[in-house]
Amino acid sequence: MTIPVEKSTASKPEFRKISDVVWDLLPTFKHGMRVPARIIATQKLLDSMDLQVYDQIANVATLPGIQKYAFCMPDGHSGYGFPIGGVAAFDANEGGVISPGGIGFDINCGMRLVLTDLTRDEVMPQLKTLVERLFHRVPAGVGSRGFVDVSREEFRTRVIVEGAEWAVRRGFGWKEDLERTEPYGKAAWADRSKVSQRAIERGYQQIGTLGSGNHYLEIQWVRTENIFNKALAAKWGLFPDQVVVMFHCGSRGFGHQVASDYLELFLSVMERKYGIKILDRELACAPFRSPEGRDYYQAMGCAVNMSFANRQVILHRIREVFSDVFHKSAEDLGMRMVFDIAHNRGAVEQHEIDGTMRELIVHRKGATGSYPPGRAEIPELYRNDGSPVIIGGSMETGSYLLVGGPQASSTFCSTAHGSGRTMSRTRARRLVNGRDLIRKLEERGIYVRSVSYPGVAEEAGFAYKDIDEVVSAAKRAGISMPVAKLVPLGNVKG
Amino acid sequence: MPYRYLEDIAIADVAFEAEGATAKELFQEAAAALTNTMIRDPSAIEGRVIRAFDLEAKDIEMLLYRFLQELIFFKDAERLLFCCYELDVEQGIPAWRMHVRASGEEIDPKKHELLADVKAVSFHNFSIERTAGGWRAAVVVDV
Numbered sequence: 230m231t232i233p234v235e236k237s238t239a240s241k242p243e244f245r246k247i248s249d250v251v252w253d254l255l256p257t258f259k260h261g262m263r264v265p266a267r268i269i270a271t272q273k274l275l276d277s278m279d280l281q282v283y284d285q286i287a288n289v290a291t292l293p294g295i296q297k298y299a300f301c302m303p304d305g306h307s308g309y310g311f312p313i314g315g316v317a318a319f320d321a322n323e324g325g326v327i328s329p330g331g332i333g334f335d336i337n338c339g340m341r342l343v344l345t346d347l348t349r350d351e352v353m354p355q356l357k358t359l360v361e362r363l364f365h366r367v368p369a370g371v372g373s374r375g376f377v378d379v380s381r382e383e384f385r386t387r388v389i390v391e392g393a394e395w396a397v398r399r400g401f402g403w404k405e406d407l408e409r410t411e412p413y414g415k416a417a418w419a420d421r422s423k424v425s426q427r428a429i430e431r432g433y434q435q436i437g438t439l440g441s442g443n444h445y446l447e448i449q450w451v452r453t454e455n456i457f458n459k460a461l462a463a464k465w466g467l468f469p470d471q472v473v474v475m476f477h478c479g480s481r482g483f484g485h486q487v488a489s490d491y492l493e494l495f496l497s498v499m500e501r502k503y504g505i506k507i508l509d510r511e512l513a514c515a516p517f518r519s520p521e522g523r524d525y526y527q528a529m530g531c532a533v534n535m536s537f538a539n540r541q542v543i544l545h546r547i548r549e550v551f552s553d554v555f556h557k558s559a560e561d562l563g564m565r566m567v568f569d570i571a572h573n574r575g576a577v578e579q580h581e582i583d584g585t586m587r588e589l590i591v592h593r594k595g596a597t598g599s600y601p602p603g604r605a606e607i608p609e610l611y612r613n614d615g616s617p618v619i620i621g622g623s624m625e626t627g628s629y630l631l632v633g634g635p636q637a638s639s640t641f642c643s644t645a646h647g648s649g650r651t652m653s654r655t656r657a658r659r660l661v662n663g664r665d666l667i668r669k670l671e672e673r674g675i676y677v678r679s680v681s682y683p684g685v686a687e688e689a690g691f692a693y694k695d696i697d698e699v700v701s702a703a704k705r706a707g708i709s710m711p712v713a714k715l716v717p718l719g720n721v722k723g
Numbered sequence: 724m725p726y727r728y729l730e731d732i733a734i735a736d737v738a739f740e741a742e743g744a745t746a747k748e749l750f751q752e753a754a755a756a757l758t759n760t761m762i763r764d765p766s767a768i769e770g771r772v773i774r775a776f777d778l779e780a781k782d783i784e785m786l787l788y789r790f791l792q793e794l795i796f797f798k799d800a801e802r803l804l805f806c807c808y809e810l811d812v813e814q815g816i817p818a819w820r821m822h823v824r825a826s827g828e829e830i831d832p833k834k835h836e837l838l839a840d841v842k843a844v845s846f847h848n849f850s851i852e853r854t855a856g857g858w859r860a861a862v863v864v865d866v
Contacts, residue, residue: 309847372830
């Protein structure tokens with residue numbers, strides 16, 4: 230269903246066109262910009278971006294120690310502090326900062342893609358049963374509790390320290406899952422002593438929960454014509470007519486509490502102790518090499534681990550459900566993971582700046598790591614291919630599996646993370662009724678279950694940009710190249 | 724107009740505006756707006772359990788921020804949503820203080836039709852201002 234997007238009448242800023250998909254906002258756009266802002270987008274996407282995006286990405290360009298450009302990815306839309314789709318890298322040697330607002334509240338929110346050996350014809354007779362069982366067995370929505378019994382102590386000393394490793398050790402998954410998670414399912418830099426008791430209280434009962442909003446679990450289908458890189462698709466285990474499972478969730482209340490705790494701390498010390506002035510409170514930051522900056526980085530690592538553990542446990546549940554419905558083991562159903570990759574994270578990485586390799590703290594907020602072949606960040610299994618990149622679309626249009634492209638270094642190895650919203654949740658809810666949308670999707674062969682009908686309306690396809698256009702921009706910029714498009718059959722919306 | 728949702732302030736999240744003749748009323752309305760972001764009918768919440776807590780902040784803006792964050796904390800840590808608030812808000816020097824006695828119950832999806840899970844209060848466009856009729860606040864919550 231399509232509903233015309235209402236466009237703002239305010240005028241766009243002037244861009245310097247670098248190519249058909251690269252646009253610069255020069256430092257003259259806003260006082261205090263240390264570097265230009267660079268937007269990766271087709272003309273169509275650029276025209277549809279809300280104006281606040283440009284203001285926000287220009288604010289990012291004013292932060293101390295920023296290198297080269299403040300980037301906005303093709304799915305960019307306004308957030309707070311950083312826009313969603315914002316990428317920035319800071320050099321600690323030049324007073325570079327770390328900012329919770331540049332990483333996002335839902336720390337390490339990300340995507341996981343799982344294969345099956347089943348074809349669409351084999352799955353369709355069981356589709357409703359599968360979606361219903363997944364809906365009942367993977368808790369979602371406000372106040373949901375996980376199905377794993379974890380004490381506060383186990384959460385504090387194991388889950389947030391070991392990440393997906395903890396889950397696999399407890400029997401939730403296979404050892405090979407870790408080799409298919411970046412970086413092996415665990416943030417080794419995590420320090421549990423940097424996390425508040427309030428964060429523990431909020432998170433310890435949420436392991437194995439999907440959440441709400443744009444978080445979902447989807448049964449998808451690989452149409453023959455949607456395989457764009459046949460060799461790589463085959464190497465990664467994809468074949469025509471295959472059914473796969475993709476899901477999207479993060480570190481739940483725990484990650485949010487970590488981000489909120491440090492946002493408040495940074496606001497209290499930033500100017501007084503470090504003399505940093507910012508244009509938006511959501512850009513609160515501290516020098517990376519300060520006690521506060523270090524503490525946040527280590528606490529953020531704990532939230533990274535929580536979310537890897539969360540997705541690992543949910544994967545286990547998905548395998549159980551498929552195994553129950555098809556009376557075969559998950560191994561016999563070929564339910565191997567392709568990859569797990571985050572789109573809300575800060576990471577210390579090596580990047581070349583003007584001919585010299587430098588250690589930078591790269592912020593990606595609603596932006597996915599996209600590494601070209603050979604990069605150390607890619608698990609060994611995929612290192613020669615480039616990193617798998619998972620971009621989730623709306624429940625109506627489909628999602629993509631891509632691979633790190635030849636020009637990925639030009640954006641600090643970053644690409645889009647989804648379709649990107651074009652309108653507010655409140656507006657989407659006014660324009661469509663959730664029950665009607667579910668009925669219409671079912672007529673089109675997509676079966677949706679959710680704890681919240683208004684929540685379904687908020688996620689309607691018309692509330693998002695055209696994902697094909699987003700992927701086209703990423704491809705033309707050479708930052709990530711499509712391997713296959715995956716279209717929805719069934720969706721459990723959080 | 725005790726509170727209303729704003730359409731185009733936050734694309735990915737939820738924004739609302741709340742008003743009150745007094746600071747206490749403003750806080751009650753903002754809490755109601757927060758709860759109504761998460762469930763369709765806040766009047767379905769019954770006051771079965773009580774939680775009391777004290778908060779302090781350098782100004783009324785930070786006090787409202789902490790109050791709403793505390794309600795989000797109870798939603799995750801104890802699965803509690805509240806319906807009624809007894810509040811004492813006091814403008815002291817140098818800090819604002821409040822005592823809260825909130826009553827509510829555990830979330831029950833059968834009884835409370837769920838909307839979006841609020842996970843944090845954002846500082847994006849967060850503001851409180853004096854008006855001719857008392858106080859008005861604008862809040863964006865992360866869902």
